[in-house]
Amino acid sequence: MGSVTTQKHPNGLEYVSIDTQLCQARIFMQGAQIDQFVPKGKQPLLWVSSADDYQPGNGIRGGIPVCWPWFGTHTHPDYPQHGFARNKVWTLDSVNIHDQIVDLVFSLPKSEIDQQYWPHNTEVKVLFTLGETLSVSLVNTNLDDHEVTLTQALHSYFPIGDIHKLSVSGFNGSQYIEFGEGPFQQTADAVEFTKETDRVYTHLAPQQTLHTPHGSIVVSRENSHSAVLWNPWIAKSARLSRFNNDDYLTMVCLEAANVLEDKVVLAPGESHRLTTRIGWLTA
Numbered sequence: 001m002g003s004v005t006t007q008k009h010p011n012g013l014e015y016v017s018i019d020t021q022l023c024q025a026r027i028f029m030q031g032a033q034i035d036q037f038v039p040k041g042k043q044p045l046l047w048v049s050s051a052d053d054y055q056p057g058n059g060i061r062g063g064i065p066v067c068w069p070w071f072g073t074h075t076h077p078d079y080p081q082h083g084f085a086r087n088k089v090w091t092l093d094s095v096n097i098h099d100q101i102v103d104l105v106f107s108l109p110k111s112e113i114d115q116q117y118w119p120h121n122t123e124v125k126v127l128f129t130l131g132e133t134l135s136v137s138l139v140n141t142n143l144d145d146h147e148v149t150l151t152q153a154l155h156s157y158f159p160i161g162d163i164h165k166l167s168v169s170g171f172n173g174s175q176y177i178e179f180g181e182g183p184f185q186q187t188a189d190a191v192e193f194t195k196e197t198d199r200v201y202t203h204l205a206p207q208q209t210l211h212t213p214h215g216s217i218v219v220s221r222e223n224s225h226s227a228v229l230w231n232p233w234i235a236k237s238a239r240l241s242r243f244n245n246d247d248y249l250t251m252v253c254l255e256a257a258n259v260l261e262d263k264v265v266l267a268p269g270e271s272h273r274l275t276t277r278i279g280w281l282t283a
Contacts (some may be wrong), residue, residue, distance in 0.1 A: 004095050004102060011054045016092060020100045022131045030056065031086040032106035032126040035063030037134045042280050043214050045134060047159040047251045052242040059086040061242040062251075064136055064276075066126060067153040069118050071228075071259050079117055082155070085124065088112040093125070101131040120148050122266075133279030140273075142266035149265050153228060153257035154276045160252050161213040163193050163231060168254065170208035176201045176229075177260070193252070196233035202226045202260055209281065210254065216281035219254050223274050226262035228255040 002020030009015060009028075018025040026036040038044045048062025059065050059082075067082040074080075080087075090106040097103075106126045113122075121144040129135040142148045160166045172189040176182060176199040183202070190211075191197070204227050210217040221227065230253040232240060237248045256276035258264045264272045 002097050002100050002102060004097065004104070006092075009054050012056055013054055014089075016095075016104065018102050018104075018130055020097070020102060020130070022100045023134075025102075025130050025134070027104065027106075027128060028060065029089050029092065029106075031059055031066055031088065032090040032108070033060055033063050033065055033086060034128065034134070034136065035060050037130065037278075039132050039280065044159055045217060045278055045280070047157040049243050049247050049251075051244045051247070057087055058242065061240075062157045064157070065155040066138060067155050067255075067257075068124060068138065069122075069140075069150040069152065071151040071153045071257060082153075084114050084117055090126070101129065104128045104130075120144050122148060133277060135275060135277045137273050137275040139271060140264060140266060141271040142268055145268050147265060147267055149263055151257075151259045151263045152274060153255045153259065154274065155228075155253060155255045156219070156276060156278065157251055157253050158210055158217055158219075158278075159212075159214075159250060160210060161250065163249050163252065165213050166252060167192050167211040168208055168229065168252070169211065170205055171201065172205070174201050174204040191229065193231055193233075196236055197229060197231045199229045200226065200257075200259055201229065202262055208254060210252065218277075218279055218281050219256075220277045221256040221275065222277075223272060224256050224258055224262065224276075226257045226259045228253065228257055228259070230255070 015028040024038045027034045052061040065086045068085040093105040123141040125139045127137040169190040171186045174186045207220040
């Protein structure tokens with residue numbers, strides 16, 4: 001029988017530890033952020049910088065931070081980057097284990113929602129399904145009497161061995177904006193990396209594949225036609241907090257998103273579920 005236990009990091013952050021016949025994982029209450037997911041007998045599927053010190057109040061530099069209720073920089077200059085949900089303490093609502101597959105539901109309490117940034121009556125949950133693969137869903141429900149618009153992302157960091165040997169496929173027919181310019185039409189199905197890359201893709205197929213020296217990672221999305229592909233390269237790595245100068249060599253972000261024209265518009269009473277699924281490609 002698998003185990004799900006609540007534990008505490010030496011620096012004080014509480015987390016949920018998952019250990020089954022199918023996987024080992026860890027999800028922090030702060031941010032409802034998963035930072036470890038290892039299918040049994042396989043390599044880890046998530047990356048975290050060794051420079052991160054897991055301090056309360058700081059989002060973890062790796063795993064899957066939740067960007068909500070906006071992605072990137074807000075139009076208001078004083079609002080925090082990527083929203084506020086990743087620095088808040090979530091509540092674990094339920095745990096269910098069946099056939100060694102673990103389902104967990106986290107919710108963001110109303111007391112943790114900053115009214116100055118988000119004066120709307122909404123409910124937000126993160127759902128995890130952990131087995132041989134990982135599924136993460138970000139579920140929004142509009143409980144208000146007016147329409148609500150938001151952008152969001154599941155900011156997934158992947159371990160890729162060597163950025164110089166990485167190829168990411170599945171971009172045929174899409175377009176992207178990069179560094180505020182575009183949209184540009186994607187001219188090839190695969191992307192390789194020789195410099196800083198920070199692309200916001202739209203009109204994107206629901207599945208991409210990271211081809212790494214250790215194998216191929218399949219990343220799929222539901223209720224999302226947009227995604228972010230990011231590697232900071234050399235100069236930006238030196239400016240990032242909780243990030244080693246050479247970390248860019250071993251990571252890439254491919255983030256399931258609802259951004260730009262793919263933003264979420266919820267009528268009163270309406271719900272939306274953004275899902276990402278990741279796993280090693282098996283023959």
